[in-house]
Amino acid sequence: xxxxxxxxxxxxxxxxxxxxxxxxxxxxxxxxFPMFVAAPEWxxxxxxxxxxxxxxxxxxxxxVRIYIPVAISMGSIILISYTILGGRHPEFQVVxxxxxxxIYWERIRDALVVYFRILPMIATMVFFLSTSRERDIIxxxxxxxxxxxxxxxxxxxLRAAGMVLEDFQIVRQAEQxxxxxxxxxxxxxxxxxxxxxxxxxxxxxxxxxxxxxxxxVARGYAFTGEASRVKRADYxxxxxxxxxxxxxxxxxxTLAFIALLVARYGFNYFGLDDSWFIRWLYSVLV
Amino acid sequence: MSAIIEIRxxxxxxLNTENPALNGINLDIYEGxxxxxxxxxxxxxxxxxxxxxxxxxxxxxxVKQGTVKVxxxxxxxxxxxxxxxxxxxxxxxxxAQFTAMxxxxxxxxxxxxxxxxxxxxxxxxxxxxxxxxxxxxxxxPPYEISGGQKQRVALAAVLAMMPKIMVLDEPxxxxxxxxxxxxxxxxxxxxxxxxxxxxxxxxxLENLIPLADRMILLSEGQxxxxxxxxxxxxxxxxxxxxxxxxxEAMQFFYRxxxxxxxxxxxxxxxxxxxxxxxxxxxxxxxxxxGS
Numbered sequence: 001x002x003x004x005x006x007x008x009x010x011x012x013x014x015x016x017x018x019x020x021x022x023x024x025x026x027x028x029x030x031x032x033f034p035m036f037v038a039a040p041e042w043x044x045x046x047x048x049x050x051x052x053x054x055x056x057x058x059x060x061x062x063x064v065r066i067y068i069p070v071a072i073s074m075g076s077i078i079l080i081s082y083t084i085l086g087g088r089h090p091e092f093q094v095v096x097x098x099x100x101x102x103i104y105w106e107r108i109r110d111a112l113v114v115y116f117r118i119l120p121m122i123a124t125m126v127f128f129l130s131t132s133r134e135r136d137i138i139x140x141x142x143x144x145x146x147x148x149x150x151x152x153x154x155x156x157x158l159r160a161a162g163m164v165l166e167d168f169q170i171v172r173q174a175e176q177x178x179x180x181x182x183x184x185x186x187x188x189x190x191x192x193x194x195x196x197x198x199x200x201x202x203x204x205x206x207x208x209x210x211x212x213x214x215x216x217v218a219r220g221y222a223f224t225g226e227a228s229r230v231k232r233a234d235y236x237x238x239x240x241x242x243x244x245x246x247x248x249x250x251x252x253x254t255l256a257f258i259a260l261l262v263a264r265y266g267f268n269y270f271g272l273d274d275s276w277f278i279r280w281l282y283s284v285l286v
Numbered sequence: 287m288s289a290i291i292e293i294r295x296x297x298x299x300x301l302n303t304e305n306p307a308l309n310g311i312n313l314d315i316y317e318g319x320x321x322x323x324x325x326x327x328x329x330x331x332x333x334x335x336x337x338x339x340x341x342x343x344x345x346x347x348x349v350k351q352g353t354v355k356v357x358x359x360x361x362x363x364x365x366x367x368x369x370x371x372x373x374x375x376x377x378x379x380x381x382a383q384f385t386a387m388x389x390x391x392x393x394x395x396x397x398x399x400x401x402x403x404x405x406x407x408x409x410x411x412x413x414x415x416x417x418x419x420x421x422x423x424x425x426x427p428p429y430e431i432s433g434g435q436k437q438r439v440a441l442a443a444v445l446a447m448m449p450k451i452m453v454l455d456e457p458x459x460x461x462x463x464x465x466x467x468x469x470x471x472x473x474x475x476x477x478x479x480x481x482x483x484x485x486x487x488x489x490x491l492e493n494l495i496p497l498a499d500r501m502i503l504l505s506e507g508q509x510x511x512x513x514x515x516x517x518x519x520x521x522x523x524x525x526x527x528x529x530x531x532x533x534e535a536m537q538f539f540y541r542x543x544x545x546x547x548x549x550x551x552x553x554x555x556x557x558x559x560x561x562x563x564x565x566x567x568x569x570x571x572x573x574x575x576g577s
Contacts, residue, residue, distance in 0.1 A: 003430075087548060133387065133388075133427075134387040134427075135387040137388065155386070159384070159387070162429065163429075166429075192419070210345075211377070211382035212385070213345060214336075214341055214377070214382075215377070215384070215385055216385060217339075217340075217367070217370060218341065218343060218370045218375045218377075218383065218444075219343065219385065219395055219399055219443065220367050220368075220399040221385075221395070222366045222367030224364045224366065226366070226367070226368065228366075230401035230403055232399070232401065233398055233402060233403055233407060235394045235397070235404055235411075236390070236394065237406070238408075
């Protein structure tokens with residue numbers, strides 16, 4: 001099994017045959033698809049396709065389960081925001097009244113549209129994180145010849161995020177060892193006492209930054225001056241080659257995106273007017 | 287022989303501190319020498335290590351007096367990033383010096399900074415992974431391996447750059463005895479196979495002594511004692527007074543000297559101690575057998 005940012009993927013997974021750039025490109029482009037699609041059934045289809053890709057990539061699909069409560073609470077919040085907290089709109093059609101508040105058909109429809117746009121976006125991100133390592137992002141960025149300093153700052157940010165989490169655990173355990181533990185205490189108490197974690201964490205982060213800077217300098221890295229102008233070889237990229245199938249995947253993603261834009265704005269597809277789901281829901285509710 | 291490092295009347299005081307961390311240091315370190323630096327906490331060992339790599343005064347605020355010359359040139363006179371290609375530093379906390387996502391990236395980062403070509407990087411990577419037995423760890427994230435492995439990665443990352451001078455600041459302080467031994471095995475190979483100048487700041491004297499050509503004792507920011515390793519440890523009374531505890535075999539012989547049961551040199555290693563003990567005990571042993 002190989003560790004990824006969100007779990008483990010077997011070494012035999014076909015996803016390893018795909019160049020990291022293609023994975024990042026998939027994330028960036030396919031995440032945009034739902035923005036141009038209003039009809040929920042198409043976005044649902046995209047969600048199913050992404051889940052299918054996860055299965056093909058041999059991602060442990062059980063990791064999706066942990067997002068189900070998140071998806072449910074997110075859906076509830078969107079629905080409440082659009083309906084109960086959506087304000088009064090006399091021009092809209094009332095489906096029913098809830099404690100005197102009119103619940104409009106248009107607001108329910110809009111909530112569903114937004115919800116079904118977000119779900120495939122999240123799934124795309126989960127797919128990417130489940131099949132990629134931090135290194136893949138860096139490789140993808142370097143493949144498109146982004147300046148080294150940009151990719152390196154990004155890598156440092158990824159690394160720093162992990163270090164802060166580790167340090168937080170250390171601080172928490174140290175506080176617990178000295179009898180300070182917020183487990184089982186009310187939320188207000190936890191928020192009030194959070195400063196107890198934050199101060200040492202902040203101090204640790206400062207120290208880490210200093211050590212990190214020293215490490216960079218000690219390895220002969222310089223952001224300015226003569227040393228910064230050295231022509232760098234990119235050894236890591238020698239492990240990755242952009243194979244014919246990577247070109248094919250990139251082309252498919254690009255063409256799919258262009259086709260989507262043409263269909264949406266040229267032929268007015270994927271809109272709400274053509275949505276059989278919305279029509280069916282309308283017939284049920286109104 | 288000319289000194290590769292010349293330190294003259296060197297003092298360094300960090301900002302907002304009352305006393306200088308280093309005070310009037312005079313030292314010469316020669317090419318190919320393996321130097322051990324010891325001293326109690328707060329003696330200025332790390333400050334000295336940082337000074338040799340130009341991190342002091344480059345990265346720290348403070349007041350400097352005197353000169354620190356590396357290969358005949360004052361450390362501040364080197365262009366940014368240039369001195370670090372000649373002097374490699376391994377810090378005590380390996381995790382603090384990781385800058386990459388995999389062990390392999392970590393090892394090649396410095397080589398890329400040097401501007402080496404891909405074949406040169408590949409060659410050095412093969413050499414250093416073989417030397418430090420890290421081949422199987424190359425694809426792993428450096429923060430997910432064991433403490434001993436982390437320190438070997440940190441050491442290898444610096445070794446790969448092939449600096450003329452290597453400074454190791456307590457490289458085994460966070461390691462168990464087995465991992466510690468492995469680090470010193472690597473240093474031993476380095477000493478035998480390369481002609482690097484190696485400066486090791488270390489508390490683990492059992493491992494350091496067999497390798498060190500010369501020892502330096504720092505105390506309260508000053509050089510309290512220095513000399514060839516064997517001569518240095520004959521001053522065991524001073525070492526004990528300064529809070530340094532030499533290996534127990536050596537202390538045992540020092541007790542024998544105090545009781546006038548032994549009057550030779552203090553043994554540096556366990557093997558030497560066993561050999562000398564045999565000489566001390568043999569007549570008594572045979573007497574005991576005979577009585």
